[in-house]
Amino acid sequence: MDNSDLANIGSDLDNENMTINNDNGHNDAALSRPVIQLEHLFKEYKLGKQRISVIDDVNLNILEGEFVAIVGASGSGKSTLLHLLGGLDKPSQGRVIIDGQDINKLSDSRLSKFRNQAIGFIFQSFYLQPFLTLRQNIEVASMPARINKKERRQKIDDLAKQVDLYDRLKHRPRELSGGQIQRAAIIRALLNNPKIILADEPTGNLDSKNSQDVISLFKDICSQYKTTVIIATHDQEIASQADHIITIKDGKIS
Numbered sequence: 120m121d122n123s124d125l126a127n128i129g130s131d132l133d134n135e136n137m138t139i140n141n142d143n144g145h146n147d148a149a150l151s152r153p154v155i156q157l158e159h160l161f162k163e164y165k166l167g168k169q170r171i172s173v174i175d176d177v178n179l180n181i182l183e184g185e186f187v188a189i190v191g192a193s194g195s196g197k198s199t200l201l202h203l204l205g206g207l208d209k210p211s212q213g214r215v216i217i218d219g220q221d222i223n224k225l226s227d228s229r230l231s232k233f234r235n236q237a238i239g240f241i242f243q244s245f246y247l248q249p250f251l252t253l254r255q256n257i258e259v260a261s262m263p264a265r266i267n268k269k270e271r272r273q274k275i276d277d278l279a280k281q282v283d284l285y286d287r288l289k290h291r292p293r294e295l296s297g298g299q300i301q302r303a304a305i306i307r308a309l310l311n312n313p314k315i316i317l318a319d320e321p322t323g324n325l326d327s328k329n330s331q332d333v334i335s336l337f338k339d340i341c342s343q344y345k346t347t348v349i350i351a352t353h354d355q356e357i358a359s360q361a362d363h364i365i366t367i368k369d370g371k372i373s
């Protein structure tokens with residue numbers, strides 16, 4: 120995996136006056152730069168006349184290359200926080216700043232372009248297309264990236280080998296286990312070399328060996344490419360391997 124497409128993303132967005140830093144982490148000073156800043160973030164849902172406060176004045180800095188675990192009980196707001204971080208949902212108040220840009224100030228089309236280029240999502244609700252093979256499913260997701268076919272094939276092969284899926288690339292999703300589909304979603308999210316990976320319970324369907332392989336892969340990506348990986352998990356053993364554990368309870372983080 121190289122970072123040439125990250126550089127392309129950077130220059131492309133720069134052209135539109137939206138800066139993505141594409142320092143590949145060769146400079147150690149980059150390690151301490153916040154890639155994501157949450158400022159006075161609130162999220163409420165309305166249920167009839169009732170308001171439910173899920174995120175309640177959260178302030179947070181997440182650094183480049185950090186591996187972050189968001190932990191909390193079911194219903195505590197982990198998925199809500201990931202959606203806000205990825206610009207899939209809008210806060211009720213406050214700011215989500217990625218590389219200096221308040222993402223909620225972008226138009227919908229700019230935000231969607233930004234998401235495609237800068238963020239890799241590993242969410243259980245993003246299903247694979249049933250009629251495509253695994254390889255085709257992974258390729259489809261990489262279409263917006265400026266990466267040539269040969270390079271993409273090679274990258275899919277390399278990543279599939281790393282997560283033990285290489286011999287399944289010609290299969291269709293119905294021929295695969297939940298864990299294999301999960302790992303395919305991870306390859307798909309990694310293919311564009313995003314600066315940020317957001318993963319909602321990425322080891323939820325996996326046995327302990329596969330869970331550990333996935334976590335090891337995330338750790339490698341963080342240290343090798345200075346990718347920031349943020350996962351939601353209720354698994355303490357998984358969370359304990361993160362650089363930074365964020366616990367969410369009653370809308371507050373600690």
Ligand SMILES: Nc1ncnc2c1ncn2[C@@H]1O[C@H](COP(=O)(O)OP(=O)(O)O)[C@@H](O)[C@H]1O
Pocket residue numbers: 164165166171173191192193194195196197198199200
């Ligand atoms: N779209 C929505 N409308 C109303 N309530 C929601 C919505 N999404 C989530 N919630 C509520 O917000 C709270 C946090 O949900 P969620 O972020 O999914 O928690 P977690 O991922 O930690 O299990 C829950 O009480 C949930 O019912």
Ligand SMILES: [Mg+2]
Pocket residue numbers: 197198199319351
């Ligand atoms: Mg959730």
